[in-house]
Amino acid sequence: MNTPLSFEQQLSLLDERIEKSWADILENSRLVNAIREGSVSKALYAIYMIQTFHYTAHNARNQGLVGVRHADNPVYAKFCFEHAAQEVGHEKMALHDVMSLGLKNEVFDIPPALPATDVLIAYLYWISFTGNPLQRLGYSYWAENAYQFITPLIDSLSETLALKPAQLTFFIAHSDIDIEHFNEIKLMLQRTCKRQEDWDAIATVMETSLRLTGNMLEAVYEQFEAWQNGLAPRYDFLHALDNQ
Amino acid sequence: MNTPLSFEQQLSLLDERIEKSWADILENSRLVNAIREGSVSKALYAIYMIQTFHYTAHNARNQGLVGVRHADNPVYAKFCFEHAAQEVGHEKMALHDVMSLGLKNEVFDIPPALPATDVLIAYLYWISFTGNPLQRLGYSYWAENAYQFITPLIDSLSETLALKPAQLTFFIAHSDIDIEHFNEIKLMLQRTCKRQEDWDAIATVMETSLRLTGNMLEAVYEQFEAWQNGLAPRYDFLHALDNQ
């Protein structure tokens, strides 16, 4: 039998897997490339932010669901409910930022989530509803620590699209919140993860949810191409942004 | 069409129904009579507190469930999750108080909830899972404001059984918490209840959950009688309290 790994070693293993997954996403994502090259358009960014609106609207709910199911561990259940309370309504920031691109006078229905976004949402409910109670911490672990990877992209994007801070409320709010959240999550991992199988479940959910997010990014770009070719009628309203 | 009732009028109507329901319970409950007459025994009180342990263990969960289902109303969802976070683990106080009666050296399984307790638990999940999202506030409205009815009973009980404050952690903690909670609940009613049908749903859940609690009190007494007659084997361990 192996010596159990220390808490710091476990975190290092998680960090390695995150870095590798992010590297794959950043390298292969056409959305990321468009941002880096300065060729991102408002429409492409809007399609992405509409997905952000959709999955964010479920984050408080699936986080709360973990507390509902595992209230027998008071430390963890309290964390789940408090974290859920903090996440409530954040999707409205994503929607605000979409509207601020120049859509305030448009009349449109928000398009439903893309299938790849629905798959991410479905997976987050599933791992919140069943399996190891702690495993949703794997999603939080990367999501609350994503700003090192995302900040350069946001900076580039806001420069290309000439976005003001008041148009980036979702990302600005989260970069502030998430540092504190990330520390809470590390503390929660330290207090609750006792067995190697806890760490394994967390690592699997972490990597899988990150890769599903990568799939969503690629689906955003595919939808953007379809939109350019007139094949995404639900996004036709985005042509209002064409010459802004 | 009638003039809509003011917020204060709605609360008065709720208060009237609560008072009437409580009066019925206090008048008919053999458990309440035993407390008032000073004939309550440790075993009777323990059977009651074991039911309290059971339903309390579900309160954070069904409160959180309301937030999971109705996260589209951020003010209310945030309240639900925060309230759930505050309720987590309170059942452990009920259990502590049972043990402190003189059971710390006994070996026993906690008996399962009585059917009447299960019915209360089932109803609270049902009204949290379905129907008007606001209706669970009807349960909170009476439960967080029960201390005017319960405090005289607790005082009498603690005198009869010579209980110290350290043996009454559940009730002492809740009487402190609940004043604040009750104000939050009134504020939430004021902010969220817009239609008469909201008030109707709240009133129905309020009265029904209070009457089911009354049924539970009566079932406690029936179980106590069965125990005295040797017909409640799961509670046999309570004979350790007989001559204390």
Add this chain to the structure above:
Amino acid sequence: MNTPLSFEQQLSLLDERIEKSWADILENSRLVNAIREGSVSKALYAIYMIQTFHYTAHNARNQGLVGVRHADNPVYAKFCFEHAAQEVGHEKMALHDVMSLGLKNEVFDIPPALPATDVLIAYLYWISFTGNPLQRLGYSYWAENAYQFITPLIDSLSETLALKPAQLTFFIAHSDIDIEHFNEIKLMLQRTCKRQEDWDAIATVMETSLRLTGNMLEAVYEQFEAWQNGLAPRYDFLHALDNQ
């Protein structure tokens, strides 16, 4: 340790508890008395059948839920899904029978379930969602074998109200179906119940769901009295039946 009881002995114990519970209900129910004395009115019967409509609408659903949760026992899960398939839509017969009393030309909303009916529904979901997978068989055991108790009442009722068979589709259909169902349920008990705790869970659910049904019958009578006194506005449409 006691010798385990035989299957026949277990059924006898269930039957004894059913008979005792039914005796209590039949003796104390004012609705039953009104039927027996020939004083039942169409309105009183309609209030009862509207409750039947409500809880019956959930029976296929909570029966199916047991299969969803316990698909690891193929024999039992298959039974649950097949039984659910057979129960689908039966509430429409109850509604048909209400309408046939003389309401076909009336315009009204079906009143929501009474609180006592909601409590029964809530309990049936709860015991289907959680606890011993086999326990819902306790509900089926009495409900599919209720016709010995109910048939004399239906006969008396149909005579008093001069109802034709085409106005009693719910009861006629069920008395045919239920003999077959009851044999299936006994077979399922025989194939699945292995431990005393299975039998205990079944007995508890059996008695509790039967007593909650008794509470519902009493609530029907209370609502009828309220209706007579003009205090049940949702049932005002039943005055169309007054002189029929």
Add this chain to the structure above:
Amino acid sequence: MNTPLSFEQQLSLLDERIEKSWADILENSRLVNAIREGSVSKALYAIYMIQTFHYTAHNARNQGLVGVRHADNPVYAKFCFEHAAQEVGHEKMALHDVMSLGLKNEVFDIPPALPATDVLIAYLYWISFTGNPLQRLGYSYWAENAYQFITPLIDSLSETLALKPAQLTFFIAHSDIDIEHFNEIKLMLQRTCKRQEDWDAIATVMETSLRLTGNMLEAVYEQFEAWQNGLAPRYDFLHALDNQ
């Protein structure tokens, strides 16, 4: 406004999308290539069948869940429960076929589902739990009609691995069942799909669940490569098949 499409036209559109999706899967899947080239090994096939075991174990459950949620449409609910009843326990055939490869004397835990398999399972629950009630028919539509695509692969596989019919119970049973099921599904589509948005929801679920199945096939091959390189310890027991 466009003329609504006929039922046959709707099916043709579904068929076109299925064919395109299957073509992508068959072309890109390394598992499919290995089968076609006759290079598939027992271990590779076993890893695939273990995934089949996992997702099949959920099919009756998520099918039944649709009935639980939508019992207000009796035709459809009855279909859902009956279909669920027929699917119960089929995962045991998949497991039997794995064992029959030469594992009957091995002692091992069945490895948990691969993440890609979990994602498929999660998605099927999600679309069964929420959204358009009819949309799960999109999964059935391709899954019950997959044998035209799969049969040549099974034939090739059974030749390469010298499998007897008694070792292919899962596929043989399903190819028989599924012809009848497929006709039932077309009948159900005809009876229930009334609006273009029903067809859209069905098409989305059909394509997404098929593509997630394709992702699962690719994940099987990746796991096989990991196993060959000693990096999939949970599958180490498959080395018992190496020289059979």
